[in-house]
Amino acid sequence: MSSERVSDEVCLRYEPVEVLGVGSFGTVEKCTVHAGDEQLPGFVARKTISWGEGSSLNQEEVLYEKEALEGIAPHDGIVQLLDSWVSETELYLVFDYCENSDLLNYASAHPLDNDTLWSIHVQVMEIIRHIHSQGYIFFDVKLENILVVEANPIKVKFADFGGACPVEELGLRPLLSSRVYAAPEIRNPRLWPTIGPECDYFAWNISLFVLAVTSRFWQGGGPTIDQCLTSFLGGSSRTLHVEYIPAQNARESLFLEFLTEANVSSPEHRARCMSTHRWVTEVPASVSTAEGPIPSSASTISTASSPPPQVSSPTQRAGRHVPARSPSAPQQRARTSSPEPSARRASTKRTGVEKCLEKEKVGKSSGVGSTAGRRVASARKKAAKTCSMSPVPEAGGPAQAVLKLRATRPRRSYKY
Incomplete structure (x- = not known):
């Protein structure tokens, strides 16, 4: 199909209505869908990415983005690729349209309480684990790349997979990651050999901090992202400015503790810290069980434990740090009432011989000289002695039972 014919079909099938955003590498437009002369209900989002002259990409x-979307299995937390095609110098991707925009714009207009932040965190951790389970690293986790699909209750999806990279191709592709959210191993050239899936968890922790600050000052007057993360831009310190989100209760204090611990955790401990911290494991009381089971966040990522490949020298593209590169919130505890303890029944006493005969069945399988076997032999001797000393032996007593058993069964020698 020629490029002219592709352009004609694009104009006829997807008609732009509004420009949703213009980024470093592409443009996203809100479009209506047409089938012939008929306009179909609803809207779609069409992303156009160019290469060649005037673009820093080839x-x-x-x-890469098209390959990642087709290589990662579908998930409720990932935008669905509805259509795609390539012209002479452009790639077109068509997705579902999300009316609520991305998380950064949504938080700038809506206050988000601590329980809502918890719900978003649980969803994002589940999406990151799914991406890692497919052998990919997202590398560009930030609020602008997380779309709000539903507002009540809030549901989010990941978009913009242009920076996603298969683990086996680390070092063979340029790394596209926003420097503000980049992990220390990305910002520090000496740590490039340790780059791996753990970078996504660090970027999300910083994004969650920015989300909390942005939401707190949703009416305006708050600090900018650069002011919140000046220590990260400098690269010498890893301190979060948590004073922008002062804690009003114990739950919010846990949240600040969670952000700080996740920020200073070593790469190999990031995922566990962000899955098992008390702020994550203690499900908020306001979260309704009607929303379904809480995804498990305690599992670790298998690809994170693999030895990281070597990474080569970096480049810089449009505000993104670009060095060449080398699968529970926890399961919700069941709230079932524990059964009331039942009255203890009186035990029926049995003679020592009966108990030993019962244990003899176990002792046989343990071999000659087992503890149960020794007890049986000792009980037999004691019973025989008692029977001989008794003037009128009891016909149905325990001693008689042993003697009858010995008469009908071959003797065994037990070593002591």
């Missing part, structure tokens, strides 16, 4: 790098 065709191979532009097609």
Whole structure:
């Protein structure tokens, strides 16, 4: 199909209505869908990415996003690719349209309480684990790349997979990651050999902090992202400015503790800290069980434990740090009432011989000289002695039972 014919079909099938955003590498438009002369209900989002003259990307790098979307299994937390095609110098991707925009714009207009932040965290951790389970690293986790699909209760999806990279191709592709959210191993060239899936958890922890600050000052007057993260831009300190989100109760104090611990955790402990901290494991009381089971956040990522490949020298592209690169919130506890303790029944006493005969069945399988076997032999001797000393032996007593058993069964020698 020629490029002219592709352009004609694009104009006829997807008609732009509004420009939703213009980024470093592409443009996203809100479009109506047409089938012939008929306009279909609803809208879609069409993303156009160019390469060649005037663009810092080549065709191979532009097609990375399409390859990632087709290589990662569908998930409720990932935008669905509805259509795609390539013209002479452009890639077109068509997705579902999300009316609520991304998390950064949504938080700038809506206050988010601590329980809502918890719900978003649980969803994002589940999405990151799914991406890692498919052998990919997202590398560009930030609020602008997380779309709000539903507002009540809030549901989110990941978008913009242009920076996603298969684990086995680390070091073979340029790394596209926003420097503000980049992990220390990305910002520090000496740590490039340790780059791995753990970078996504660090970026999300910083994004969650920015989300909390942005939501707190949703009416305006708050600090900018650069003011919140000046220590990260400098690169010498890893201190979060948590004073922008003072704690009003114990739950919010836990949240600040969670952000700080996750920020200073070593790469190999990030995922566990962000899955098992008390702020995560203690499900908020306001979270309704009608929303379904809480995804498990305690599992670790198998790819994170693999030895990281070597990474080569970096470059810088449009505000993104670009060095060449080398699967529970926890399961919700069941709130079932524990059964009342039942009255203890009186035990029926049995003679020592009966108990030992019963244990002899176990002792046989343990071999000659087992503890149960020794007890049986000792009980037999004691019973025989008692029977001989008794003037009128009891016909149905325990001693008689042993003697009858010995008469009908071959003797065994037990070593002591």
